[in-house]
Amino acid sequence: xxxxxxxxxxxxxxxxxxxxxxxxxxxxxxxxxxxxxxxxxxxxxxxxxxxxxxxxxxxxxxxxxxxxxxxxxxxxxxxxxxxxxxxxxxxxxxxxxxxxxxxxxxxxxxxxxxxxxxxxxxxxxxxxxxxxxxxxxxxxxxxxxxxxxxxxxxxxxxxxxxxxxxxxxxxxxxxxxxxxxxxxxxxxxxxxxxxxxxxxxx
Amino acid sequence: xxxxxxxxxxxxxxxxxxxxxxxxxxxxxxxxxxxxxxxxxxxxxxxxxxxxxxxxxxxxxxxxxxxxxxxxxxxxxxxxxxxxxxxxxxxxxxxxxxxxxxxxxxxxxxxxxxxxxxxxxxxxxxxxxxxxxxxxxxxxxxxxxxxxxxxxxxxxxxxxxxxxxxxxxxxxxxxxxxxxxxxxxxxxxxxxxxxx
Numbered sequence: 438x439x440x441x442x443x444x445x446x447x448x449x450x451x452x453x454x455x456x457x458x459x460x461x462x463x464x465x466x467x468x469x470x471x472x473x474x475x476x477x478x479x480x481x482x483x484x485x486x487x488x489x490x491x492x493x494x495x496x497x498x499x500x501x502x503x504x505x506x507x508x509x510x511x512x513x514x515x516x517x518x519x520x521x522x523x524x525x526x527x528x529x530x531x532x533x534x535x536x537x538x539x540x541x542x543x544x545x546x547x548x549x550x551x552x553x554x555x556x557x558x559x560x561x562x563x564x565x566x567x568x569x570x571x572x573x574x575x576x577x578x579x580x581x582x583x584x585x586x587x588x589x590x591x592x593x594x595x596x597x598x599x600x601x602x603x604x605x606x607x608x609x610x611x612x613x614x615x616x617x618x619x620x621x622x623x624x625x626x627x628x629x630x631x632x633x634x635x636x637x638x639x
Numbered sequence: 640x641x642x643x644x645x646x647x648x649x650x651x652x653x654x655x656x657x658x659x660x661x662x663x664x665x666x667x668x669x670x671x672x673x674x675x676x677x678x679x680x681x682x683x684x685x686x687x688x689x690x691x692x693x694x695x696x697x698x699x700x701x702x703x704x705x706x707x708x709x710x711x712x713x714x715x716x717x718x719x720x721x722x723x724x725x726x727x728x729x730x731x732x733x734x735x736x737x738x739x740x741x742x743x744x745x746x747x748x749x750x751x752x753x754x755x756x757x758x759x760x761x762x763x764x765x766x767x768x769x770x771x772x773x774x775x776x777x778x779x780x781x782x783x784x785x786x787x788x789x790x791x792x793x794x795x796x797x798x799x800x801x802x803x804x805x806x807x808x809x810x811x812x813x814x815x816x817x818x819x820x821x822x823x824x825x826x827x828x829x830x831x832x833x834x835x
Contacts, residue, residue: 503762
């Protein structure tokens with residue numbers, strides 16, 4: 438396990454279905470396309486150093502966001518969060534950065550263009566928009582990257598107790614707690630469901 | 640150096656697109672329904688959130704610019720499933736747009752992994768991004784365990800058998816890279832120096 442410690446040893450993937458595991462990104466990608474695709478690695482991922490350089494450029498734009506863990510984090514929540522997103526979406530990236538800095542394990546449901554899971558999202562959430570966060574620990578479901586980021590910082594950020602959001606607000610005004618009365622929650626949902634035009638459906 | 644100037648020019652190019660995206664930052668997340676007292680409380684909650692999060696909260700224009708720049712650096716990668724095709728289809732409601740167009744993948748098999756895959760990574764790592772792009776293209780769900788720098792990495796409960804196979808894996812990869820120096824990537828070099 439100690440070999441997992443260094444920063445240069447990621448990504449590390451485990452496939453519990455086939456017992457495959459690897460550190461090597463190109464090997465992982467080859468394996469994934471051979472196992473779950475048609476075996477052909479598509480061009481954007483098959484350019485070797487160019488692929489890596491452009492991916493590094495993407496991180497360079499964000500100037501180290503999503504690299505360093507926040508200090509003084511409370512213990513992690515019991516269940517992993519669920520994030521509906523796909524890699525190319527800019528507004529999903531900022532949410533993933535936040536999840537990464539807060540060290541929150543999360544299940545990513547990928548909904549790239551052409552994915553059949555887009556229909557599922559419409560059935561669950563009412564519309565196709567990413568990022569969409571589901572937090573089973575507090576019963577929260579929300580769109581909008583800015584809202585999600587502030588929710589995460591409030592609920593799981595440094596100094597928060599993880600069990601309940603910060604003290605000053607009374608219970609019925611704490612954002613998206615399950616105890617919030619239904620009327621207020623409906624009103625909030627309506628506000629959140631307004632077309633706020635962040636839907637990055639490219 | 641060249642990449643930095645390229646990054647700068649990309650940033651400039653993406654600036655005009657910002658107006659459309661920056662509006663959500665101005666929309667309050669929650670609106671008080673009635674009463675002055677609640678307004679004050681809401682404001683207090685909002686302030687608390689802003690104080691707690693250094694990078695969270697509303698996305699400012701710079702954030703949006705760099706986010707779009709980051710996506711432009713990898714044009715299209717991870718936006719479409721592998722073998723993406725779109726064709727007109729009558730009586731089909733597209734979940735994304737109001738057009739009778741059916742979007743689907745020609746090449747992906749109908750089965751998906753029974754259990755979601757597990758990925759240990761951090762967001763800023765370019766190699767991790769490649770893997771995440773592949774997962775997006777293959778439409779595979781994955782449980783991400785973030786392992787940022789200086790993190791406690793609380794998720795690392797790897798069973799002994801797995802960690803042994805891991806060691807073998809790493810040793811094997813290291814040996815193959817020793818024999819094929821040309822194919823050695825920067826990543827493995829860095830790992831090799833860090834681990835061995």
